[in-house]
Amino acid sequence: MRRGLGGAAAAVVLTSALAACGSDGGGTPTLTWYTNPDSGGQAEIAARCTEAAGGRYTIETAVLPREASQQREQLIRRLAANDSSIDIMSLDPPFIPEFAEAGFLAPVPEDVAERVTEDVVDSAIEGSTWDDELVAVPFWANTQLLWYRESVAEAAGLDMSEPVTWDEVVAAAQEQGVQVGVQGIRAEALTVWFNALIESAGGSIIQENSTDPSAIELGLTSEAGVRATEVMQMIATSGTAGPALSTANEDSTATAFEGPDGGFNVNYPFIYPRALAAVEDGTMDASVPEDYGWAIYPRVDEDTPAAPPYGGINLGVGAFSDNVDLAYEATECITSTENQAYYFVSNGNPASDTAVYDDPEVLEQFPMAPTIRDSLELAAPRPQTPYYSEVSGGIQRVYHPPSSVNPERTPEEATELINAVLRKEELL
Amino acid sequence: MSTTTLPPAEKTTPVSAPDGKASDRTRSERRLGWLLAGPALVVMLLVTAYPIAQAFYDSLFDFRLTDPDNRSFTGFSNYFVILTDWLWWRAILVTLFITAVTVAVELVLGFALALVMAKALSSIRPVLRAAILIPYAVITVVSAFAWQFAFDIQTGFINSWFGWIPGIGADTDWFGGTWSSLFVICLAEIWKTTPFISLLLLAGLAQVPEVLQEAAKVDGATWWQRMRKVTLPNMKAAIMVALLFRTLDAFRVFDSIFIMTGGANATESVSFLAYRQTISRLEIGLGSAVSVLLFLAVVLIAFSFIKGFKVDLSQTRGDS
Numbered sequence: 001m002r003r004g005l006g007g008a009a010a011a012v013v014l015t016s017a018l019a020a021c022g023s024d025g026g027g028t029p030t031l032t033w034y035t036n037p038d039s040g041g042q043a044e045i046a047a048r049c050t051e052a053a054g055g056r057y058t059i060e061t062a063v064l065p066r067e068a069s070q071q072r073e074q075l076i077r078r079l080a081a082n083d084s085s086i087d088i089m090s091l092d093p094p095f096i097p098e099f100a101e102a103g104f105l106a107p108v109p110e111d112v113a114e115r116v117t118e119d120v121v122d123s124a125i126e127g128s129t130w131d132d133e134l135v136a137v138p139f140w141a142n143t144q145l146l147w148y149r150e151s152v153a154e155a156a157g158l159d160m161s162e163p164v165t166w167d168e169v170v171a172a173a174q175e176q177g178v179q180v181g182v183q184g185i186r187a188e189a190l191t192v193w194f195n196a197l198i199e200s201a202g203g204s205i206i207q208e209n210s211t212d213p214s215a216i217e218l219g220l221t222s223e224a225g226v227r228a229t230e231v232m233q234m235i236a237t238s239g240t241a242g243p244a245l246s247t248a249n250e251d252s253t254a255t256a257f258e259g260p261d262g263g264f265n266v267n268y269p270f271i272y273p274r275a276l277a278a279v280e281d282g283t284m285d286a287s288v289p290e291d292y293g294w295a296i297y298p299r300v301d302e303d304t305p306a307a308p309p310y311g312g313i314n315l316g317v318g319a320f321s322d323n324v325d326l327a328y329e330a331t332e333c334i335t336s337t338e339n340q341a342y343y344f345v346s347n348g349n350p351a352s353d354t355a356v357y358d359d360p361e362v363l364e365q366f367p368m369a370p371t372i373r374d375s376l377e378l379a380a381p382r383p384q385t386p387y388y389s390e391v392s393g394g395i396q397r398v399y400h401p402p403s404s405v406n407p408e409r410t411p412e413e414a415t416e417l418i419n420a421v422l423r424k425e426e427l428l
Numbered sequence: 429m430s431t432t433t434l435p436p437a438e439k440t441t442p443v444s445a446p447d448g449k450a451s452d453r454t455r456s457e458r459r460l461g462w463l464l465a466g467p468a469l470v471v472m473l474l475v476t477a478y479p480i481a482q483a484f485y486d487s488l489f490d491f492r493l494t495d496p497d498n499r500s501f502t503g504f505s506n507y508f509v510i511l512t513d514w515l516w517w518r519a520i521l522v523t524l525f526i527t528a529v530t531v532a533v534e535l536v537l538g539f540a541l542a543l544v545m546a547k548a549l550s551s552i553r554p555v556l557r558a559a560i561l562i563p564y565a566v567i568t569v570v571s572a573f574a575w576q577f578a579f580d581i582q583t584g585f586i587n588s589w590f591g592w593i594p595g596i597g598a599d600t601d602w603f604g605g606t607w608s609s610l611f612v613i614c615l616a617e618i619w620k621t622t623p624f625i626s627l628l629l630l631a632g633l634a635q636v637p638e639v640l641q642e643a644a645k646v647d648g649a650t651w652w653q654r655m656r657k658v659t660l661p662n663m664k665a666a667i668m669v670a671l672l673f674r675t676l677d678a679f680r681v682f683d684s685i686f687i688m689t690g691g692a693n694a695t696e697s698v699s700f701l702a703y704r705q706t707i708s709r710l711e712i713g714l715g716s717a718v719s720v721l722l723f724l725a726v727v728l729i730a731f732s733f734i735k736g737f738k739v740d741l742s743q744t745r746g747d748s
Contacts, residue, residue: 071596073707080493103495186692244581255582315622334488386494389708400692421709426491427515427701427718428709 012234022198029323029331030058031087034075036313037066041347042090047344049333057326059088068188069091069389079104079318081335087327088317088334091136093127093314096119100130101211101386106317106324108134115272116335123310123379124352130384135316137331139344141352142311143299143375144196145368147265150293152176163306166231169264173240178263182235184245184352186400189384191392192267193311197228199307199380200300205395210385213422218391220411229399229407231250231300236402246401258288266297268311271373273348273365292366296375310379312352344369393428394418462660480723487559487717493710505736506717516701516718520725523697526610527678530617532676535667537618538625546633557627563624572687575616579603606693613684621677625670632666633659668737675733698722 024402035042046059053059064071072095075169078086079099099105108116113134117125118399124138153160156172182373183189195205203224209215219225235241242256243247250267257265258275261394265271272292280282292311297308315334317327333339342353342361350372356362357373383391400403420426440730450458487506502622510516541560548556563571580584581604602608636659644654660667682699689695691704701724706715 076494076710080496098494104494142474186690244601244604246604247581247601252582271662389710393704393708424711424714425509427510427513427714428704 002223003385028055028058030328031321031323031327032085033059033061033088033090033334033402034064034086034093034178035061035090036064036071038349039347041343041349044346045334045339045343048339052333053330057323057330059330064090064179068095071097072389074105075099079320082320084318086093087321087333089316089318090139090313092314093310093312094384094388096128096136096314096316097130097210097384098386098388099182099316100135104319105135106319106321106327108137108317109325109328111422112137112332116332119141119354120352121266121354121373121376123381124312124377125313127310127312127381128314133416136314137316137328137335137366138312138352139315139335140312140340141351141376141379142268142273142309142350143372143379144192144266144268144309144311145371145375146295146298146306147267147271148293148295149178149263149285149291151291152263153293154329160293160295163296164298165302166235166300169298170235170238173263174238174334176263177261178240179232179242179256179261179265180235180238180240180263181248181257181265181267182241182245182402183249183253183266184236184241184400184402185247186396187249187382188392188396190400190402191395194228194232195200195302195380195382196266196297196309197231198224200297201225201234202233202302202304204226204383205391206383210387213387213390216385216391216419217424218415218418220415226407226413229405229410232399232402234249236405238327245403260282269350269368270348272368294371296371296378296399302410304337306321307380308375308378310376310381312349326417328381343390352376390421390428391418394421397428456682457508480720483716483719483723487714487720488710489713491711491713493712496550502713504576506714507721509650509714510717510721516698516721518694519698519701522610522695523679523681523699526614526617526697527683529614530621530678531671531674533614534622534625537622538670541622541626541630542633545630551683557630560626566620567598568620568683569687571620572616573683575612575684576617576688579612601687604693606695609689609693613688616684616688617678617681621674625674628670628673629663632663632670635666636662664737668733672730672733675729678724679729680722687709693705698725700702704738717725 004313007134015294017182022239033042033046041246043061046061064074071090071092075086075089075091076099078191096105116137117134120138121141122267123143124141125134127141128134128136128138146169148158148160148169153172154243156176158164158168158172169180198205198219201224203219203222205219205225206216207219207222207241213308220229242253244263248256250270253265254267254271257271258278268399272289272294275284275289275292279289297306301307314361315331317324322325333355335353336354337355337364340353341362342355343349344351344356344362346359350366350367350369351357351362354373358370382388385391394417398410398417404410417426421428430554442457488501488503489499490502490506545553545556545560566574576586581587581601584602586602587598587600589594590599598609602612606654611681625650640658641654644658649657681697682703685691685695685697686703691700696704698718702715702718705711705718708713
């Protein structure tokens with residue numbers, strides 16, 4: 001019965017699909033690119049590459065949900081059902097190992113791999129690599145900077161041309177009665193923050209055996225893990241993180257930074273074009289973005305360099321796509337230096353291609369571009385493992401709300417929980 | 429004064445019922461009945477029984493969606509993991525709390541609205557009904573976002589409007605604590621589904637025979653006495669249906685929690701737990717086991733309602 005029904009349904013779909021092909025006439029393969037939501041930049045790049053292809057392929061975009069974790073969920077559900085409509089997908093780097101391990105990504109041809117990693121920042125190549133092989137194409141590479149109000153830093157006597165520590169930032173904010181914006185919401189942003197803290201302290205969330213769930217060795221209880229927890233606790237209880245720390249995400253901290261209490265904010269570069277756009281719309285005074293300053297992410301300890309968060313998007317080609325070769329050709333067009341520069345300028349998303357940072361237009365619109373490039377060189381990716389969502393989910397559960405963390409017990413609690421979850425002995 | 433209700437319709441046995449073996453006509457009628465009801469039965473089995481059976485089957489395996497090769501039969505171990513985890517029991521408590529609070533408030537509020545609608549002039553009744561129904565027409569996710577934005581510490585207006593109430597100030601972070609989060613979640617649910625319960629109760633009110641009301645009035649019964657002895661007993665079935673539907677609905681609460689807190693501050697419901705295991709963790713076995721337990725809880729609620737209210741639903745539909 002079910003087969004009969006399925007057959008009938010398939011016939012209907014097939015007939016309509018054939019009808020659609022018939023009306024198309026040309027027989028040009030259409031590549032579907034699943035994109036994360038942005039300000040229309042990826043759709044524009046798709047149109048540009050379609051034109052550049054000269055009729056060999058057409059790229060259509062389909063927009064995924066807003067949250068990175070939900071983007072992953074939707075793509076995996078489709079890929080687990082061998083969905084051949086997924087030709088290209090915009091992937092958040094920490095989920096790439098899981099996709100690669102499950103066989104959802106078509107292998108990157110050697111010549112393509114060579115070309116797409118030329119002049120690309122190391123963190124973006126690392127984020128696209130799994131098991132010593134390039135499995136995705138680096139597209140844009142994001143990183144967080146320490147944004148500050150120049151007037152506040154000056155009044156507090158903080159020399160921002162030199163690396164600063166979290167202690168110094170918090171002390172300056174306390175002195176000036178302003179906020180330090182950090183992302184304390186129970187979401188991926190919290191893991192991003194914690195990962196930057198532990199990496200800056202010289203440790204890692206996962207120390208060893210990232211592929212075997214029963215043998216993964218976590219570094220949360222290490223000296224660096226405890227130090228990271230201390231810093232989180234210090235910031236959360238300092239009274240400078242704002243009253244809504246436990247629900248603060250990138251957007252809300254950017255909003256707070258724009259307000260009268262804005263002092264410091266660790267955030268992605270999007271906050272700069274966002275402020276300029278607000279000035280253009282007349283909703284913000286021009287003096288606000290003029291007062292914006294930027295520096296490398298704060299250090300945990302004075303003598304250890306910071307390890308800022310690394311994010312961004314890399315492109316994966318679906319293993320079940322009917323047009324793998326064309327899809328890889330399209331990814332090369334999408335990630336070309338010109339398109340990355342366009343994307344940076346129009347959408348505020350920094351390039352992984354280092355050549356873009358020399359583009360005069362980019363430098364004019366983003367005076368902080370050199371700082372972004374330096375930050376990307378220092379940036380540390382989140383732990384690479386096919387079980388990333390369990391690790392991240394466990395951290396989010398135990399380290400939230402940030403005001404409740406305690407260096408004496410939180411690292412241990414989180415280690416126990418994540419290990420039990422990975423052994424499938426506990427719920428998450 | 430005793431409770432006044434109409435006696436149930438007496439069941440009569442057809443005098444022409446044949447004894448012993450069914451006649452050809454009866455058999456062909458029965459066959460026709462099956463032919464007519466058959467397709468509906470098949471559809472029902474496909475859309476309800478099949479997924480439940482599949483979920484139960486999946487719950488017996490250790491099965492990760494991204495690792496189908498390592499799927500293995502583990503019997504009831506998934507159920508053991510769930511039932512020995514505090515997270516499950518906490519989710520049950522949170523769900524029961526939301527269910528109890530929202531259903532209780534909605535019943536009172538919904539009944540008041542139903543009374544207003546029943547008494548309203550017939551000319552404004554359709555307008556009133558439509559106005560009351562608006563929240564129910566709003567998609568739950570949209571209403572959840574609306575309430576979240578209203579209570580948001582930065583963009584919301586609640587803190588500035590109600591700043592005069594002790595305990596509420598510009599710094600009140602509604603989604604920063606368990607009880608305040610649950611309060612907003614319950615409020616959103618109540619706003620959204622009270623119209624549903626009030627419509628069901630309005631239908632129940634319309635079923636109360638006017639003749640009984642008038643008889644009670646002649647006997648000198650007060651409004652409150654008529655309500656307790658005439659109106660409420662005669663709408664028992666409608667109240668039960670309204671309560672049952674809303675309880676089942678409330679027990680599956682998901683959207684509001686997903687949007688407002690994402691499960692933070694111990695606000696996870698049972699549905700949320702199922703979502704996290706199945707969709708986020710991709711542990712199909714474990715997630716299916718949570719879903720099966722959720723299904724059993726829903727069956728238990730439905731069963732206890734029908735037994736507890738002692739209402740024969742077939743009679744209320746007139747199938748005597």
